[in-house]
Amino acid sequence: MIKADDLKLLRINYLRGPNIWTYRSVLEVWLDLGELENYPSNKIPGFKDRLVALLPALIEHHCGVGERGGFLQRLEEGTWAGHILEHIVIELLNLAGMPTGFGQTRSTSRHGIYRMVFRAREERVARAALDAGHQLLTATIRGDSFDVKAAVHRVRTEVDNCYLGPSTACIVDAATDRRIPHIRLNDGNLVQLGYGASQRRIWTAETEFTSAIAEGIAGDKDLTKSLLKSCGVPVPEGQIVNSPEEAWEAAQDIGFPVVVKPSDANHGRGVTLDLHTQADIEAAYHVAYPEGSDVMVERFIPGHEHRLLVVGDKVVAAARGEIIGITGDGRSTVRQLIDNQLNSDPRRGFEEEFPLETIVIETNTKVQLEIQRQGLSPEAVPAAGRFVVIERNGNVAIDCTDNIHPEVQYAASLAARVVGLDIAGIDMVAKDISRPLAEQGGAIVEVNAGPGLLMHLKPAEGSPRPVGRAIVDHLFPETEGDAAPGRIPVVGVAGTRDTHKIARMVAWLAHLSGRQTGLACRDGLFLDRRRVESVDCANWEAGHRLLMNHSVQATVIENGAETILRDGLPYDRCQVGVVTDLEGFEALSHYDVHEADQMVRVMRTQVDVVLPDGVAVLNTADTRVSDMASLCDGSVVLYGLTADVPAIEAHRAAQGRAVYLKQGYVVLAEGSHEKVLSDLGDIRTRQNTAFPMSEEALLAAVATAWALDISPDLIAAGIETFDPDPQPVRPAGSTAFFR
Incomplete structure (x- = not known):
């Protein structure tokens, strides 16, 4: 007899950064199928039909077949419960309005134990979808009924509670399109775009350039009007x-x-x-x-209500409002007509995603007064054909961006500048914004800080406008040669062989090159030469803190295999990714890693995230490491103790760069050209210093610094002057680290 209860969720782990599965965050679930290991889908009577009846859109899942209906084909052929749960969870997320297309399920070395992952932007939403999916799968196996609508509602509630609002989300999406990373700084809409000293912060449509003074002025409509009037802007x-x-x-x-x-x-x-x-x-x-x-x-002011969005000194979008009302039929009450003629509009809703709000008479005193002014009540029955005004303002959702007269644009831009806002919503009343305001008696009635963007993203009529991109371009102006806006040099060092020493030496060399450098490694957390924490900081949290620091101009982060398996990398992409070795698998059985060959999949994560204009630094002592060169989107610097290894010879023949030893001296080679770091002398004499580094580790540090475009002379001088004894931890209450 099939026991649906045998399907157990052994372990749930949220991978917050790039990981062995994908570049993005995922929820990883370890499953024990129990007796279900013996019952693929084609051996459970009626299972496929019951599942498709509950989730008919599963027909759209291509699965590994690569075409519509692919997953249903797998169900007919026979697939296991872990794979089925993956698709159920993905479909529940789709139904909840948070679509995702990524999921994988793989067996482990233990019989009946699987690892299942799926894309998860927010952990709470992912866990809710997993719980609902587990219940749905169990009920379907048993043949029990299941309320899909209620399950989707539970997931949707978590989506509404956790996800960014539409205005913030459109800015973040626009940043992502330009390859600018982001970090959410609270549970609301405060978001950091970019890393370290190159970051900008937004809060909905307010930016770090939005001053408290300007926001205060905009909030005081009387003061705003007096300032605008003094500058010749028409106001009522x-x-x-x-x-x-x-x-x-x-x-x-x-x-x-x-x-x-x-x-x-x-x-x-x-x-x-x-x-x-x-x-x-x-x-x-x-x-x-x-x-x-x-x-x-x-x-x-007679005319239509308009909202013009000013970003920087330009009007990037405009929307027009309309008077809305109902038409009596001689039978229905005002309340019924509002529901039937207005609230039935699919553009209306309670959530932020709707461009128009649902009208609730009981809570809308403005609507109550409007109805009263016309001699009616909510329960009154208007005569057939009578038009009853319900709202005269607040329904700004008709795009009119292409119709703005240049003088109207100038007035709106001037109003934003007078108040002092870099992003502003200018409320204007005019009969026709394709004509100058003066000739029609139009005026600006309000200037708003932090304006909502939804009316421009989802207008009730007209074309959506790329307002998120306009804001991102304002925060990160496109400049020639800037291939990575919002980024600072990030160096990731992965492996076990002296990786903390490599990280510390590279951080020192980056500091000497003129960058304020943050370092997270097993020796602690450093800001330039000051150690601010002395505990092991080779982890996701410490690396993430560096990326949030406004003063950091470059970061070096040590990543062990366990960090990658437990949390993922703390950054989305890096300028330089270093892999030293594939050792340490003995301590990773908890992650089903039992041999060095399995470490390739783990450590390649560091190479996978190298930017197209970045560099992978790889050790030729292990061909499995040097072979990762083919996985890198950027260029490669190989390092090794000698130049006569096949990987270095082939790489140099292709005009690639390599660092190696020749008669005890460090050599930087590019193609056939060699430069000897003679100032270092024979590095074999450096083994008894206060900071002993193996020859291999020193070569890795030199190669990484070279990949950062640090000059060979500065590299040599930096290695000579490195002091392994940093300044002590600052006392409690210090603010040196987070500025």
Whole structure:
């Protein structure tokens, strides 16, 4: 009898960086199939039909067959539970709105034990999908019912809780398209783009260039208007008021019609337009008051509401709003008509991903007032054919970027500069933005810091605009010869043979070349010559901390095989990747590594992440290491104790670079050309120094420094002057490391 409960999840491990499976983060699951090892899918009666009935979109999974229906073909032929679970989890993620196409399942050296992985941008979401997938698979094997919709909802809830908002996500995606790495700095939308000293930070559509002063000005609408007016930007006349009575008095002074709104809210909350009567103005005051610190009355500008997005000094997108309403049928109430005619629009929803909001009368006082102004209530039944206005503003979702008049663009850009914002949402009222504002009486009514981008990414009508790319290009201007924007030189040193000594020597040489250098190795965590932690820091966490440090201009990170297997690498790509050897497998049985040949798959991870303009530094003492040269996207520097090994000879014949010994002297060779580091003398005399390095390790350090374009003379001088005794750890409370 088949026991579905035999499928056990033995171990779940989140690999946060590039790993033996892929360049990206994955959830790795160790499975024990138990009795199911004897029951592939074609031996479980009715299993395929039950599974496809629950997840019909599995027909789209190509699997290893490489075509639509490939996975279903595997089910018919017979495949095992681990592989099936992989596809179930991937499909649940797809249904939850977080599509992924990567997954693998492999057997281990133990009978019935498998390793299954799938792409996982966030660990919590991946674990939720795994749990739901495990339950679905178990129920399907048993023939029990299963609520797929509820399972997808659980996963979707985690997606909503964990993932970046749409505005932040579009910027991160644009950065990724330009090969700029990112690090999420909190559970919200604070994100670092780039590494170390080359980084920029964003928080939704605010950047590190957005000053607190500018944001404060933008939040004070009255102050904003006075500054804009002083620079000749057209703005409506207005006054701050402190009571409904003052609002009415101000309206009389300004002249009808007027607008009543909060002085520091946004997204159109609490704004009521086109007011003429005392009752409406006083009621509008009560709508605006809870939404901000003050209430403002200003002259009503006829026309359409517009939002222009300014990035740097350019308008990169524009959207127009529209008055929305319902048309009576003589039978339905206002509430029913709103649901049937407005909320049924697929563009409306509660989540951030929808360009228009769902209208809920009970919580929307602005809509309540608008209905009341027309002599109706939510339960009233409008006559057939009667048009009832529901919202006059806040529905900005029609793209009109191509229609902006140059003078309108100039006014919007000037408004952003006057306030001091590098990225701003300019709210403008105009009948037609293809004409100058002056000739139509248009005006700028608000300037917003941290503007939402969704209206430009998913307009209800018109073309989406690449606003994320515009923001990334603003933060990282494209310059000639800059092949890696947002990056600093990252050196990864992988292996066991004196890798900490290689890392320390390379960090010293990088420091001498003029870069403030961070180092994470088993000797500790270093910032230039200061040791800031004395514990073993050859791990993911320490390396990641260096990449977050604003002052670091280059990093050297030691990576052991266990770090790669347990966490993945702390960086997405590196400038130089060093592999010294394939030793140490004896300590890795926990990861099902039992021989040196298996280490090739582990250590090649360091070579796989070398940038196209980067360098792999490989030891020729082991042909399995030097053979990794073919895996490198960049160039290769080989090193070895002698020049007469086949790998170095072939590499030099192809005009490649190599470092080796000749009569005890270090030689840097490129093709047939050789340069001897004579200043080092015979390195065999260096074995009894305070920092003894093997000849092989010293060659690796020289080769790595050369790969960083450090001059041979500076390399020789640096090795001569290296002091192995760093300055001590700074006392508690020091801020030297994180600046």
